[in-house]
Amino acid sequence: MVNNVIKSKNKPHAILLVESKLCDLNSFIKKYIKSIVCTGDDCEWCKKIDNDSYFDIIRVDGYAGTIKKEEILNISNRFSSSSVESRGVKFYVIKGVEYATQQAINSLLKFLEEPPTDTYAILTTRAINLVLPTIKSRCQMFTFKSNFQVFDEILNKYNLDVHQKDVIKKTYYSYDDIINQLDSKVFYTIYDFANTFVHNLDNLPTIKALQEQFTKFDYKQIELVLRMLNALVSNNEKLFKLVDNVRVNPIKMLLFNNIWTILQGDK
Numbered sequence: 001m002v003n004n005v006i007k008s009k010n011k012p013h014a015i016l017l018v019e020s021k022l023c024d025l026n027s028f029i030k031k032y033i034k035s036i037v038c039t040g041d042d043c044e045w046c047k048k049i050d051n052d053s054y055f056d057i058i059r060v061d062g063y064a065g066t067i068k069k070e071e072i073l074n075i076s077n078r079f080s081s082s083s084v085e086s087r088g089v090k091f092y093v094i095k096g097v098e099y100a101t102q103q104a105i106n107s108l109l110k111f112l113e114e115p116p117t118d119t120y121a122i123l124t125t126r127a128i129n130l131v132l133p134t135i136k137s138r139c140q141m142f143t144f145k146s147n148f149q150v151f152d153e154i155l156n157k158y159n160l161d162v163h164q165k166d167v168i169k170k171t172y173y174s175y176d177d178i179i180n181q182l183d184s185k186v187f188y189t190i191y192d193f194a195n196t197f198v199h200n201l202d203n204l205p206t207i208k209a210l211q212e213q214f215t216k217f218d219y220k221q222i223e224l225v226l227r228m229l230n231a232l233v234s235n236n237e238k239l240f241k242l243v244d245n246v247r248v249n250p251i252k253m254l255l256f257n258n259i260w261t262i263l264q265g266d267k
Contacts, residue, residue: 005142006035014112014121016097016139018128021173022151023144029093029122033057036120037089045087055084062096063126063174064220069103076111079119090119097123098130105132112138126173150175158182164191170231171224181224190221194228201264214256222246222255229259238262 005015006028015032019025030049037045037054048054058078060071075092083090094100100108112121112135123139125131154175155165168187172178181187193213200206217225223246230239239262246255 005140006032011036011120012140013115013119014123014139016131016136016141017122017124018141018143019124019126019173020144020146022146022148022169022175023173024147024150024175025124025144026174026176028144032122033091033120036091037087039087045085048085056087056090058090058092060092060094062094062099065099067094067097067100067104069101069107072100072104072107072111076107079116083118088118090116091122092119093122093124095124096126097135098125098127105135109134109138154178167191167228167231171227186221186224190224190228194225194232197229197259198232198263201260207260211253211256215252217252219246222252226259229263233263236262238265 005011017025017028033054034043034046034049037043037049039045045054058075060067060075079090079092094108097108115121121139123135124144128136128141151169155168155178160168168178178187181190193210196206197210200210214222214225223243226239226243226246230236230243233239239259242255242258242262
């Protein structure tokens, strides 16, 4: 069904994609945008989309940080003027719309209600229950399913054992995140940290060292730690709830102690 929206000639002005783990999201978004701007064979606009050089696309990533009102107003202000590209079609992509503040949501709702001509919204979420009904009602919604064939093709390029592959499968959503974090070695750092944590809960010197390492992680890395720990201990509900609270609890030492307490209760 999700591919039908690419083939459709009458595109909705706003779509909401519900992500599943290991879905090929970014490839779909590119195909969707190309289906709107394409003018035929050897299309210059399609090439620009492929090269990420089409200027009339604004991207906001809620997975990288809370979406603020100012970011939504920036979209509104930029798209209230004429297009940079002569093609005249504009797009805004908001990933993790569930991470928008209430003020940002209010601004987004106004923009969705009165979209400028030839402007298309692509919203994504990994927690549809956290997306307001007023957002859902203004978008056509599609569930974007996992693509394990692409997942296997990616992981076969890396020297990973069965356990590491299983943890990745349970932890990540985005193929791009997987590739970036394998290439940058972030995955191995977090994986080693999480494994050491789980298997040394009563080793105080090790816990102390892990605590010090934890305080040096940024909040995106801490969120990954929590998701990976949750994969290693078979979906602990308390750990899962901490994932949603990471962004509102800036005290890393307290977070670490909460995680330690939860893991000790699982022994």
